[in-house]
Amino acid sequence: MPKIVDAEARRQEVVEAVFRIIASDGLERASLREVADEAGLAVGSVRHYFVSSDELLVHSFAVVIDRIAGRLEEAYAVVESLDKASAEHDAAVLTLLGQFLPLDEQLAVDACVWMAFRHAARIRPVLEPEAARSHRAVAAVVGRLVMRLMPDGGSIQEHLVTEAERLLATLDGLCMHALLQPEWMTAEVCRDVLTAHLETLVAVPSNR
Amino acid sequence: MPKIVDAEARRQEVVEAVFRIIASDGLERASLREVADEAGLAVGSVRHYFVSSDELLVHSFAVVIDRIAGRLEEAYAVVESLDKASAEHDAAVLTLLGQFLPLDEQLAVDACVWMAFRHAARIRPVLEPEAARSHRAVAAVVGRLVMRLMPDGGSIQEHLVTEAERLLATLDGLCMHALLQPEWMTAEVCRDVLTAHLETLVAVPSNR
DNA sequence: AACTTTTTAGCACAAACGTGCTTGAACCGT
DNA sequence: ACGGTTCAAGCACGTTTGTGCTAAAAAGTT
Incomplete structure (x- = not known):
């Protein structure tokens, strides 16, 4: 041997x-x-x-996806274990959403790598399957979270999809800005934006 | 000669x-x-x-920035010319925000190029000055728009910054998703997300 | 017609890339 | 001690890249 x-x-x-x-x-x-x-x-x-450069990159993409998705599932389990109205619940939700952002060195590396691969996947077909998987995995967690947070429990399908996509877009935008314009987008601004968004999620306008 | x-x-x-x-x-x-x-x-x-490859790329970056900023200023002038409460005003605001998204072929090319250069600027120092200029130009328009749309006229500085950054993040996130996951992020979803966001911007929660 | 200057084109070189292939070195079971 | 398998390393080839340099073509001025 x-x-x-x-x-x-x-x-x-x-x-x-x-x-x-x-x-x-x-x-x-x-x-x-x-x-x-x-x-x-x-x-x-x-x-x-x-075997090849492609295999290395695809596998690296898969690893970072699994790492991020794992953190999200873990954080969501904490959210689900808490009472909806409690202050710990709100904190846990913020912790969950913070997993997307480059708030520490480890998260920053993962965010960089994730972004780089997703953008590369637009051009390189070998990366596309993993990019799609990444999107599904993250959208699933965010969808469940939005369903839990919306006052009507997300009973209206269209609103749920819209609000999930809205939260997802805000998260990705925040992540992008934190990576590309770190001097303008500090951790504090990130937190403020997220809490502001959560308030708008809970308080659904009456005319909808 | x-x-x-x-x-x-x-x-x-x-x-x-x-x-x-x-x-x-x-x-x-x-x-x-x-x-x-x-x-x-x-x-x-x-x-x-x-003269060099760098000069070509930097100049291309500058051109796409000018094109996008020009469209934004133009669209903002329309918004400013309308009565705040009118339906045309809301439509003009949506038109303005739509300038960020790849809604037609021309906008899609610009969005692709813009995103590519901004991400490249994280690594390539020659692109960084233009990236900063791009951020300032867009943030200026979005800031003015938020100031105009917020019920208190954005009198509280912190809220204004937060809300401007929140809208900016949502826009960039939408643009990213529309470019990278076009099958999930259709023009219709973009519109729904933007209108939902605008509603949350007008209706500021009372506890803030 | 001759001259000058811009425009267009192309060669050549060093560097970096992925990959097929070969060659030692390390080590476990016999 | 030996043999076979895996690990580690490197060479070589064809591409592609940016760039310094040369040179022909084009056209207005004299």
Whole structure:
């Protein structure tokens, strides 16, 4: 039998190298040579764990999606465990929504990588399936949250879809601005915008 | 004197070629050779009008910013010319906000290009000044609009900033989704989300 | 007709890229 | 101790990129 190496762990190390490169230098710099250097390996070694550059990138995309979706599900479970009217509930909702934003270093890397891959997927067909999965996973959690938060429980299908999409758009927009214009979009502004949005979600206008 | 050619018009043609390439194949494919082919010129010719690849890209970024900002100012002038309570006013506001979204082919190209450059500016320092200018220009219009739409005229500075940033984030998020997930984010959903947002902007919760 | 200056075109080079392929090195079971 | 399998590393080839440089074509002025 061969040399024993935890192959999955090695793959994960390479993926982490990909993340660091994308966060600091962008997706276009995530070449095999750069990734190998960042991971402290040779190009041939990286290619031993990932058949092609495409496979490496698609797998990296999948990993970041799973990480984000996992955090969201976890945070949503907390929300669901609390009483709807309690103050802890509101705090838990803010914590959930904060998982989208680059509020700490780990979240910032994930947000960078996520954004980069989603935008790249518009052009590169290999990334498209994962982009669609990412959208479905996030929309599912946000949809459940909106259903829980809306006063009528989201009974009117059209309003639910609109409000879910509205929250999703605001989140992605906030994430974008926090990544691209960090000097204008501080963590505090993010929080203010989110709380303002939540107030508008609870208080549905009467004329609808 | 030399061969007479309208240099500015030629530059514009090259820029249009850049736009088409970015919209269809992404910014990373906007190389000198690709641009020259798309514009029907030789690489040397393109380089005669743009000293370097960087200058071409920065100038293209500036052009798309001017185009978008121009449309916004134009649409805002219409809004300002109408009575605040009229139905035409609401329609004009929707028209203004629609300038951000890829609702027709021209807007879609501009939105693609704008997004691509803004994201690239995170990594490429040469693009950063234009990205900052773009943010200021758009924020100015949106800020004025929010000030006009808020019931108290945006007299409380913090609320104004928050609401302006909230609208800006929603717009960018909508634009992103419309570009990346066009099958989920139709023009109709965009309109619904925007009208819902405007309702929440007019009806400020009492506890604030 | 000759000259000058702009415009257009193209060559050549170094650098970086993905990938097919080969070569040692490491290590476990026999 | 040995053999077979996996891991690690690297070479080589064809592309593509930006850019410095050269040179031909075009056209108004003299």
